[in-house]
Amino acid sequence: MSKDYYQILDVDKSASQEDVKKAFRKLAQKYHPDRKTGDEAKFKEVSEAYSVLGNEQKRKEYDSYGRTFAGGQQGGFGGGFDFSGFQQGDINIDDILRGFGGAGFGGGQRPRRGRDISMDAEITFKESIFGTEKKILIAKVSKCSECDGSGAEKDSEMETCTACNGQGKVHETRNSIFGTFQTVAECSTCAGVGKVPKKKCKACAGAGVRKQEEEINIAIPAGINDGEMIRMGGLGEAIKNGQAGDLYIKVHVAAHETFKRSGANLVVEVPLKLTDALQGTLYNLTTLDEKKLEVKITPMKKTEEVLRVKGHGVPQGSVRGDILLRLTVSLPQKLTSEAKKLVGQLKEHGL
Template structure:
């Protein structure tokens, strides 16, 4: 007679979905055949736990089981119709990297590589083709990645040809791929004289990389199959990561560009036309009279078209009024004469100064009453 599924998982009938999953994970990790090779009792218990979770882990089948018992889900347990969809994901979470099993004997995919490429702002905005070179491991041509000079192999002494070794970590006993044969169960008799039995040699790889227009710092370009080689398996990928150098004029924020344009106070007071640089030429900014420092002028469409699409951004020019230096005596005399024209009614020519003075007086009155 089948045991109660709740009893099999060691939970109450009121157990939540999360509690059911936790109980299943704990028991499955304990009873999995990879941890108990040759133990028939553990194998049967594992199947029982799996069957119980397939039923109770699905809301519909659990409701039928609670109402009619095993008869209500007859044929569903053990992977029949209506089996729980998440079992594969759960097993992957629990055993993905702990138990090698058959996977330990499979050829491993080559490692992915990362390369940081530095670009000027113009190169990032308009796109560019660059040649890069970087050190990597390639399959040894002499032994074609086998690591053997003559093709002779023998059973690995460490794992006895199983490809797996048992590791004890505290109270846990786990199996993992043999570190000496990499899970193959075999070892080379006469190592290759070129790669010393490793199957790989260090080399330098050169590639031409097309950088698309509109990339920015942090963007990555994936070059499939250009990573580290792997004998008998797919090579890894190369990820080219963009780093844009600081520009002497422009700062980029997303699709917009910013720049500061210094002007004399006479230009700001009287108004003027400024010729400012853009990434594709020059543009004219009309500065109206009585312009204050840090005012922004927007040049639409003079920014960046992002690599992921969308319209071009804008160029925002911030004017900064510079105090003149290296004045001649004649210029000083003119400035003194100009300053004397303000008289006692100077505040009406400096609205921000008047506001600031009023705010300062109010502040002092608050902290020094009376």
């Protein structure tokens, strides 16, 4: 966890969404660069923290994994910062944030970048241990294959964009609770290019991008944990005249009926009959990669013991973790009258 967002907003981990919002509003007003108490770095920091904690979904991801798939940590400010978390219908917060899209905020325009997208992939337990490849079909906005992203018909000439007079930028005046901001925004007609094609590409209507189905190969590495994310740079949504976003695959690992994972080790629960626990026995173990092993279990000294079978666990480079057999004594639910007599004799032996 690179930054503690809870600490930045000075709220408890158990704080309600309402409290998180209140804390952010207080700090945002305090640190807004237009204020006497302003501090641009601090303001960005609290905004980043709020963009995660203020969004229930992202907060959950942050709590579980210490990161989010499209949150502030990824692109950081200035690179694909996601403002969606701010659209909470709160006019003050909205105003504050509008204020730093443009000139009022150091004038830094963020680079054009397509949206990050996320997908889920289900894999089996075995696939998670040994790695696998998955083909997925995804419908997303990508570069138009007809015009190769130019938005123009093949033989079309380009002409100056009339919306921005070829500047690629338009000036806007915005009002906020801190005063009026002059902002420079990219021209939406020409996507900042300053030129538009005389004849637009028919497939994408001049947009240069369109929703298309694409088959993507995902290499899922060996040893991946349930809930882990794979980032595929540049495979997110495309944008005209800019960089494509990233694709994040959240991997869900199905439970296995025998094995559970514990770091590099695989754990198997082995309930033993009372007599096997007392006398020891041989246990037939089939490893996750289908190897048959005969494991010698010596008489147990306690009701619970862990037996380590070296290797055969999760691959870690050239070595592998172990299989841990968790032995427990399984007491009989019923005794025949003969068995009861024998237990009586055991009792006479001090057992």
